[in-house]
C-alpha cells in the first residue's frame with residue numbers, strides 16, 4: 001500500500017520534472033529538501049522545548065540554504081539528534097550547492113581550468129558521464145577531507161579552552177561542517193564572540209570558510225599554480241582570487257581604522273579581519289557583537305554581504321564575477337570604448353546580459369523587501385536592511401532582530417533565504433516556467449557570472 | 450587694462466575649450482555659472498544677515514542645479530535683489546538644461562518627434578543652424594509663456610489668501626519660475642506646508658512642474674496627439690508619459706493608503722498626489738512635513754526621487770527611460786530572449802550600454818555618499834539616504850537636516866547637486882577627459898536614455 005503511494009508520487013514527480021525547465025527542477029528540488037527537513041525537525045522527539053511551526057520551518061530553510069539565521073537557539077531548542085539533523089541539512093545544502101555551481105561553471109565556460117581538459121576537453125565527443133561522476137566524487141572527497149581536518153583542529157582548540165571531551169567531539173564536527181559549508185550555524189548562543197581573541201579558532205574558521213566559499217575549482221586552480229604544475233590559471237579564477245583578496249584587505253583596513261567597538265579591544269586586527277571575512281565568505285559567524293557596530297561599519301558589512309564571493313563555492317551574494325562584469329561595463333563606457341573589456345579581455349555579451357539582469361534583480365529584491373519589512377516590523381532602517389542583505393546573501397549575520405521578527409517578517413526572511421540560495425535569476429526564470437534556455441555560444445574569452 | 454585681462458582669459462578659455470571633450474566643456478560651463486552665481490551672491494549688498502562662504506556656495510550650486518536644497522532661509526537671508534539673483538540662477542539652470550537635453554535627444558535619436566522632420570529630417574544635408582536656433586527659441590518662448598501664465602495664476606491664488614499686493618507680485622513670479630524649472634526654491638520657510646489644502650495652488654504647482662519636468666518635446670508631442678494633428682506619437686514620448694502616469698498613480702495610492710501623517714489630514718488625496726508628484730518631477734516643494742513621514746513612505750519617496758522623470762525636461766533622477774531599459778533587460782532575460790525588447794521593440798545595444806552604466810554609476814554614488822555622510826554626520830540612516838537621493842536627483846526635498854550638516858557634509862551635498870545636474874555619466878566621462886565620443890549608429894527603433 002505504502003509502496004504504491006510512493007510509486008504514484010514518484011511517477012507524478014517524474015512526469016512533472018520532465019515537463020518543466022531545469023530552473024524549475026532546481027527550485028522544486030530545493031523546496032522538497034526544505035519540506036523534508038522541516039518535517040524531520042518538527043518531530044517533538046528531537047526537541048528540548050516546544051518549537052513553533054514557523055520556527056521549525058525557518059531553521060529548516062536556513063540550514064538547507066546554508067544561511068545560519070536563527071529565530072531560536074539551536075542548542076537550547078533541539079537535542080543532539082535534532083542538532084544532527086540541522087547539520088545534515090546544511091551539509092546537503094553545502095555539497096549540493098558546490099557541485100551544482102561547479103558543474104554549471106564547467107559547462108557554461110570554456111577552458112576555465114585544467115578540469116576541462118580532463119573531463120570535457122578532448123573527450124567531448126565520448127560519453128562523459130563517468131568522468132563527471134568522478135569529478136563530483138572528487139569535490140565531495142575534497143569537502144569531507146577538509147571537514148575532517150577542520151574537526152580535528154577544532155577539537156584541539158576546544159580542548160585547550162577546557163571543553164569536556166564528548167562535547168568537544170560533537171562541537172568540533174558540527175562547527176567544522178558549518179564553517180566549510182559557510183552555513184554559520186553554531187551551538188554557542190553568541191556565535192564565536194567568546195573566542196574573539198583565540199588565534200587558533202579564528203584561523204580554523206577562516207581557512208575552512210575561505211576554502212568553502214571560493215570553491216573546489218578555484219582552490220585546485222590556485223593549488224596547481226602554486227605547486228608550479230601549471231602557468232595557466234584561468235581568467236575566472238584570477239578575477240575571483242584577486243577580487244576576494246582586494247575586498248578582504250580593504251574591509252579589514254576599514255574596520256580596523258574606523259570601528260570604535262574594535263578599537264577598544266585587544267585583538268583589533270584579528271577582529272577586523274574576521275568580520276570582513278565572515279561577511280564576504282558569507283559564513284556568518286561573528287566574534288564581536290554585530291548589533292553594536294557603528295552605522296558606517298554596518299553599511300560596509302552590508303556591502304560585503306551584498307557582493308559575497310565566488311560563483312563556484314558555497315558563498316551567496318551577488319558574486320565577485322558579477323560585480324566585475326558591471327565594473328567592466330562602467331569602465332568601458334567612461335573610457336568611450338565600443339567593446340566592453342576588463343584586463344584587456346573582451347567580455348561577451350551573454351555574460352554582461354546575465355550580470356546586468358542579476359545585478360538589477362538582486363538589488364531590487366533587497367530594496368523591495370527592506371520596504372516591506374519597514375511596514376511589518378518596528379526596527380530602525382539599518383537593522384532591517386542588514387537582515388535582508390544577510391538573508392538574500394545567505395550570510396546569517398544579524399544585528400539581533402531575527403528572533404523578534406513578526407510571523408510575516410519571518411516568512412519574508414524564509415523566502416529571501418530560499419531565493420538567495422536558488423539564485424535570483426534561477427528563481428525568476430523558474431517562476432516564468434520557460435523550457436528553453438540559451439545555449440552558451442562559443443566565445444573568445446570568458447568570465448563566468 | 451581690465452579688457453586685456455578679459456581677453457587673455459577669453460583666449461585661454463577658448464584654447465582650453467577646444468582641447469577638451471564636449472562633456473568636459475559642459476562640466477566646465479556649469480562650473481563657471483556656479484562660480485559666477487556664488488560671486489554675485491557673496492556681495493554683502495544683497496544680504497539681510499551675515500552669510501557664510503559655504504552657505505553662499507551651497508545656495509548658488511543649488512540654484513544653478515535647480516535642486517532647491519537650502520542650508521539657510523532664502524527669504525530671511527537675502528534681500529529682494531539677492532532673491533532675484535537666486536531666481537535668475539535657477540531660470541538659467543532650468544532653461545539651459547531643457548534646451549541641452551532637448552538638443553541631445555533630437556540628435557541622438559531618430560524620428561523621436563515631428564520636430565525631427567521640421568529640423569533635421571528632410572533638410573539634413575542643408576545647413577540647419579538657423580532651424581536649430583528657431584527650435585531653441587521655441588523652447589524658450591514655451592518656457593516664458595508657461596511661467597507668465599503660472600505667475601498670473603499664482604497672483605490670483607496668493608491674493609485670495611490675503612497676501613499684500615507687491616509681495617504677491619514678487620512671490621508669484623518667483624514661485625512660478627521655480628515650479629516650472631523644477632527648482633523647488635521658495636520664499637516661504639516651510640515650503641507650501643501652509644497651503645496643503647489650497648486646491649488652486651496645488652494645481653498651479655502641479656501643472657507647471659509636470660510640464661517642466663516632462664519637457665518641451667514630450668509636451669508638444671502629447672499636445673499634437675491630443676489635438677489630433679498626428680497619430681504618430683514617438684516611442685520615447687510614450688514610454689515617458691505612460692511610465693510617469695503609472696508611477697504617479699502608484700505613488701499617490703500608496704501614500705494615501707499607508708501614510709499616517711496624511712490619513713490624519715483633511716485633504717488626503719491631494720496631499721498624497723502632491724508628495725508623489727513633487728518627488729517624481731523633482732520640483733521639491735512639499736505640502737506636508739517631510740521629516741515626519743513614516744519609514745516606509747520615506748523609502749518610497751526616495752525611490753521616486755531616485756527614478757525622477759523625463760530625460761527631455763528639467764527633472765533630475767535616473768530617468769524613466771533608463772529604468773525602462775533596465776526593466777527591458779531583466780524582462781527579456783527572465784523570458785529567455787536573445788534580444789532585448791520592450792513593447793515588442795528591440796532596444797539597441799548602445800542604449801542598453803548607456804542605461805546600464807548610468808544605473809550602476811548613479812546607484813553607486815548614492816551608496817558611496819550615504820556611507821561617507823554616515824561618517825561625517827550624526828543623523829539616522831533614512832535621513833542621510835533621503836538627503837543624498839534628493840541632492841543627486843536635484844529634487845530638493847529634505848527631512849530637515851540640510852542646515853545642520855557639517856561643513857564637510859555641505860560640501861559633499863554641493864558635489865552631489867552638481868554631479869546630479871551635469872549627469873553622472875557626463876561627469877565621469879569628463880573626469881577621464883576623453884575627446885572621442887561614440888557616434889550613435891543608425892538604429893531601427895529607439896529609446897532615448
Ligand SMILES: [K+]
Nearest residue numbers: 067183184395
Ligand atoms: K551562512
Ligand SMILES: [K+]
Nearest residue numbers: 516632633844
Ligand atoms: K528641485
